[in-house]
Amino acid sequence: MQRQSLFFTAPGQIEIRSEPLPAGQPGQVLVRSLVSAISAGTEMLIYRGQAPEGMAVDATIEDLAGALSYPLKYGYSLVGEVVDGNSKEARAWIGRRVFAFHPHESLFWTTPASLHPLPDDLPPEDAVFLPNMETAINFLHDAAPLVGEQAVVFGQGVVGLLTTALLARFPLAQRLTLDPYPLRREMSLAWGADVSLDPGEPSILAHLAQRLRRYDPSGRADVAFELSGAPRALQQAIDITGFGGRVIIGSWYGTKPVTLNLGRDFHRNRIRLISSQVSSLAPELTGRWTKARRWQTAWDWLARLHPADLITHRIPFDQAPRAYALLDQRPDEHLQIIFAYS
Numbered sequence: 597m598q599r600q601s602l603f604f605t606a607p608g609q610i611e612i613r614s615e616p617l618p619a620g621q622p623g624q625v626l627v628r629s630l631v632s633a634i635s636a637g638t639e640m641l642i643y644r645g646q647a648p649e650g651m652a653v654d655a656t657i658e659d660l661a662g663a664l665s666y667p668l669k670y671g672y673s674l675v676g677e678v679v680d681g682n683s684k685e686a687r688a689w690i691g692r693r694v695f696a697f698h699p700h701e702s703l704f705w706t707t708p709a710s711l712h713p714l715p716d717d718l719p720p721e722d723a724v725f726l727p728n729m730e731t732a733i734n735f736l737h738d739a740a741p742l743v744g745e746q747a748v749v750f751g752q753g754v755v756g757l758l759t760t761a762l763l764a765r766f767p768l769a770q771r772l773t774l775d776p777y778p779l780r781r782e783m784s785l786a787w788g789a790d791v792s793l794d795p796g797e798p799s800i801l802a803h804l805a806q807r808l809r810r811y812d813p814s815g816r817a818d819v820a821f822e823l824s825g826a827p828r829a830l831q832q833a834i835d836i837t838g839f840g841g842r843v844i845i846g847s848w849y850g851t852k853p854v855t856l857n858l859g860r861d862f863h864r865n866r867i868r869l870i871s872s873q874v875s876s877l878a879p880e881l882t883g884r885w886t887k888a889r890r891w892q893t894a895w896d897w898l899a900r901l902h903p904a905d906l907i908t909h910r911i912p913f914d915q916a917p918r919a920y921a922l923l924d925q926r927p928d929e930h931l932q933i934i935f936a937y938s
Contacts, residue, residue, distance in 0.1 A: 601701035602916050603667045607645030608924075610917045611667075620705035625689045626680035627711070629913075629937040632700045633673040633724045636753055636923055636933075637825050641850040642670055643920050648851055669699035673727050675720040676937075678711075695726050702913065702937050715895055721904035724934060725754070729903070730894040731846070731874040732758035737881060737890075738872040739819050739844045741766050746808055748817040749773045750795065750833050751824030752780040754906055754932050755846065757787050759821060761901055764788025769811040772804060774832075775824070777928040783906070795829060804836050814838050822847050827854040834858075839865045846872050909933040 597617040605611050620626060641647040647664045674696045681687035686708060694711040698704060714723045732755055741747060745768050749760055752775035763771050764787065773784045774795040781792040791807060793800060805815030812818075816838025822830045825847045833843045834856065861867075877885055911919045913935040922930060 597703070599701055599703040600913060601669055602671065602699065602913075603669060604642050605667045608643065610643070610920050612914055612916055617703050618705065620680075620682045623683045623686055624681070624705045624707055625678045625686045625711070626703065626705055627676040627694060627696060627698075628679045629674055629676040629700075629702050629704075630693070630720050631675050631724050631910075631934050631936055632671055632698075632913075633728075633932060633934045634700075634919060634923065635672065635727075636927075637755070638672075638848060639670060639920075640923055641848070642668065643924060646850040646852055669701065671700040672697045673724050674698045674700065675714065675723050693720065693723075695723050697727070700913070700916070700935060712891065715899065718895070718899055719904060721907060721934070722898050722902055725758070725898060725903040725906075725932075726891075726894055727874070728755050728758055729898050729901075730890055731755050732762055733890060733893055733897070734874045734878075735759050735821060735823070735844055735846050735872050736762055736766075737878050737885075738870050739821065739842055741768060741819060743767045744769050744811070745818035746811055747771050748804065748808075748820045748833070748836055749789075750820065750822050750829040751775060751826070751847070752777075752784040752789075752792065753823070753825075754903075756780075756821075756823040757783055757906060757931070758901070758903060759823060759846075760784055760789050761787045762897070770807070772807060772817075774800070774804075774829075779928060780931065783931060795824075795826075795832060801832060801835055808836070812838065817841060819844065825849065827852055830854060831856055834862055834867060834869075835860075837865070837867050840867075841865070842868045842870055844870050844872050848873075903932075906931045907934055910936050913937050 598614050599617045601613050603611045678689040678692045693714040752773050770790045773789040773792045775781050784792040809815040817836050819842045820833040820837045821844045822833045823846045908930045919933050
């Protein structure tokens with residue numbers, strides 16, 4: 597039996613290769629892919645050659661073993677159906693729709709322990725957003741927003757939009773968002789932002805400060821989220837955050853250099869820079885929270901928000917190179933791109 601697998605072969609190069617499906621190991625299940633989502637952040641770093649080569653892909657996920665080196669299979673957001681099993685217990689999974697942190701490919705063997713069964717009433721197109729929703733929840737856990745605070749979110753890609761949607765459910769004073777693309781700013785307003793601005797407009801920090809003075813004379817935010825992947829945005833986030841405020845850094849910059857000016861207000865204002873990464877839990881929560889609890893919370897919010905509305909392009913898997921060219925060259929035209937497997 598053959599399967600189709602996506603490989604990053606060099607910067608700017610994608611191949612769909614037909615390869616023999618390996619034999620499954622005892623206790624494993626065979627998953628036939630239905631849809632998978634492209635991560636516009638991490639996958640673009642790999643596509644552009646900006647990921648640190650040789651770094652572990654993700655040591656915490658069974659199906660993402662190995663290093664960030666070409667040729668590389670990658671992807672971590674796939675929904676499929678179990679079609680076979682290599683033991684009596686494994687065959688009990690046949691017919692289940694499941695989520696997998698697995699690279700883009702049409703068929704694969706894996707252990708049931710690495711799979712997450714979909715809730716019965718959740719469509720695959722919503723379920724494929726599970727990692728992004730879990731990440732957005734993690735950002736809010738690290739930020740710990742308070743009643744009446746003002747939040748600023750830099751970046752309104754998919755993770756930024758989900759973060760904004762969750763913040764909209766908190767009794768904050770206001771939520772201000774920034775993104776260079778009109779499509780994302782429009783969606784940001786629809787998903788709960790009070791104002792959405794272009795970070796490249798002249799005097800953007802003065803504009804933000806003017807709006808923030810509505811609730812705080814200092815014109816500074818209580819918490820800022822840097823989710824754009826743009827190093828310049830981190831400086832803006834620091835500059836707009838007030839005394840004792842928090843900057844949640846959710847972006848992974850890869851090999852892109854980040855130069856910060858910390859010689860002005862940062863030091864005296866005791867601003868906290870918080871690295872927020874979803875592969876672990878905030879240390880202060882580990883007495884009560886587990887990854888399983890956070891996953892369940894993510895499932896619940898997927899059912900409430902129905903993020904499938906953010907899918908702008910559904911591309912057949914055999915046309916994958918077209919999807920990455922679109923991501924790279926026309927970022928203003930899309931929100932979420934998914935692969936559909938025949």
